[in-house]
Amino acid sequence: MSERRKTPPGDAGVRVRNVQAGDLEAVIAIDAEVTRLRKPDYWAEIHRRYGSGRRQQRFFLVAEAGDGIAGYVIGEVRDWEFGSPRCGWVFAISVRPGARLAGVGSRLLEAICAGFRGLGVTKVRTLLARDNHLVLSFFRSQGMMAAPFIPLELDLGQA
Amino acid sequence: MKLQKNTLYALYGILDSASRPDEQMPTGEIAKTYGVSPHHLAKVLRALVRAGLVESVRGVGGGYRFTGNARRLTLLEVIELFERVGAGDHGVPARRRGRRAEVERALGTVFAEIDEMSRATLRSISIATMLKLIERQRPA
Ligand SMILES: CC(C)(COP(=O)(O)OP(=O)(O)OC[C@H]1O[C@@H](n2cnc3c(N)ncnc32)[C@H](O)[C@@H]1OP(=O)(O)O)[C@@H](O)C(=O)NCCC(=O)NCCS
Numbered sequence: 151m152s153e154r155r156k157t158p159p160g161d162a163g164v165r166v167r168n169v170q171a172g173d174l175e176a177v178i179a180i181d182a183e184v185t186r187l188r189k190p191d192y193w194a195e196i197h198r199r200y201g202s203g204r205r206q207q208r209f210f211l212v213a214e215a216g217d218g219i220a221g222y223v224i225g226e227v228r229d230w231e232f233g234s235p236r237c238g239w240v241f242a243i244s245v246r247p248g249a250r251l252a253g254v255g256s257r258l259l260e261a262i263c264a265g266f267r268g269l270g271v272t273k274v275r276t277l278l279a280r281d282n283h284l285v286l287s288f289f290r291s292q293g294m295m296a297a298p299f300i301p302l303e304l305d306l307g308q309a
Numbered sequence: 310m311k312l313q314k315n316t317l318y319a320l321y322g323i324l325d326s327a328s329r330p331d332e333q334m335p336t337g338e339i340a341k342t343y344g345v346s347p348h349h350l351a352k353v354l355r356a357l358v359r360a361g362l363v364e365s366v367r368g369v370g371g372g373y374r375f376t377g378n379a380r381r382l383t384l385l386e387v388i389e390l391f392e393r394v395g396a397g398d399h400g401v402p403a404r405r406r407g408r409r410a411e412v413e414r415a416l417g418t419v420f421a422e423i424d425e426m427s428r429a430t431l432r433s434i435s436i437a438t439m440l441k442l443i444e445r446q447r448p449a
Contacts, residue, residue, distance in 0.1 A: 280425060286433035287383075293445065296430065 164220065164254055166261035169201045169210045176219035177212065180246045200224055209265050213245070213254050221245035223258040227269050232299065237273040238266030243285070259292055277301060310427060316391040318345055318353040323387055324443070326363055326375035327436045333372035353391075360390050377436070384439065385431035394431060395424025 169177070174197055182188040200210040207227035213220045225240040240262060245254045263274055275297050278285055312320075321343045326334055336354060340347035354373050357363045362377040388394055399417030401410050434442075 280429040283432060286429070287435060287438070290433045291380075291435065291438045291441070293441065 163215055163252075164257050165214045166211050166257055167214065169197065169212045169222065171197070171201075173212050173219050173222075177222050180219065180221065180244055183247060184244055196224065200226070207269055209262050211258060211261050211265075213258050215249060215254065219246075220249035220254045221258055223262045225262050225266075225274075227266060227271050235273075236271055237275055238263065238269075238271045240274060240276045243288075255288055256292065259289075312388065313392050314349070315353050315356075316388050318343075318350050319357055319387055319391055320384070321345070322350065322354050322357055322373065323362060323375065323377070323382075323436060324439060326373055327377070327379045328440050328443075330375050330379070333366040333370070333374040335372040338372070356390065362387070379436040379440065382436045383432050384434045384436075385428060387436075388431060394428050395421075399424070 174193055178188060178190055178193050181193070197210065200208045209226065210222065210224045212222045221244055222242070223240060223244075224242040225238055227236055227238050229236050231237075240259070243255060243258055245258070266274055274294075276289060276294070278289070280286075322339060325339050325342065336351045337347050339354075340350045343350075354363060354365070358365055358373075362375070362382065363373045364376045365371070365373055385394060399421045401414040401417055
């Protein structure tokens with residue numbers, strides 16, 4: 151392509167590793183910058199469930215760049231959900247706005263996919279709002295295609 | 310989904326030129342590659358010039374060259390230069406009553422779902438992503 155990346159992606163600049171308790175503040179800050187909501191309790195719970203090493207097929211990874219935590223990805227391997235064989239699920243990925251378009255998101259996704267592969271999984275899935283153009287374009291650029299599922303919902307009305 | 314000829318030719322032109330951003334491709338050559346009428350293709354390429362997606366380089370060795378941003382230009386944007394995706398207006402005015410309006414309203418809801426999915430899909434795929442897909446599907 152004629153357009154170049156602002157910063158070359160590569161091992162030199164970014165390191166992806168398991169989250170540590172000390173990263174949580176940075177993760178909360180990235181989430182707050184993106185969603186405009188600080189949710190310390192929510193993140194403490196996510197950390198408790200997903201952050202304690204790669205146990206129980208769960209992953210919570212962070213990308214460490216020169217100036218701190220640049221982004222994170224969270225996911226897990228799920229068994230026989232909706233009758234489909236074991237597959238990896240990515241249910242959150244976020245890169246600090248100032249660190250985007252430099253390959254950090256791609257590195258995070260690569261790393262979690264490597265983790266899934268290590269558990270013998272050959273498919274990775276995710277679910278997004280139809281109007282989330284940015285994240286949809288990102289996953290598409292990584293080669294993801296529509297899964298053979300149709301998400302459905304029902305209004306339950308008032309109790 | 311069935312695209313009109315113009316739209317399909319435009320996608321050929323864009324994908325071909327974007328895969329070789331530093332070269333200009335003569336219309337005749339693109340037409341030959343895709344087995345389409347050079348005359349018809351030329352008309353479509355001129356529309357792409359007006360849209361600022363390709364430029365025409367004159368003279369010997371001239372042709373069309375991609376000038377868009379392949380990483381940001383989506384399939385939906387290219388297609389909608391030529392036709393609306395999900396053009397059907399499935400809404401049935403609330404004031405219309407009766408069996409026919411009821412049936413049409415319910416059918417419209419389903420068709421609108423399908424249209425929304427088509428639009429979301431085409432909007433999420435950039436020209437750069439399409440070029441990667443072409444590479445991936447190439448038999449080894
Ligand atoms: C989606 C996201 C993770 C991408 O991170 P990133 O570090 O910028 O991604 P990369 O630099 O690896 O980009 C990879 C590809 O994604 C696509 N992409 C990224 N940003 C894009 C944008 N703004 N528009 C279109 N495509 C884009 C591009 O194809 C890009 O490849 P390219 O650089 O060759 O063009 C990041 O934009 C983000 O965190 N967005 C908000 C996420 C969010 O809302 N999370 C909360 C809910 S999960």
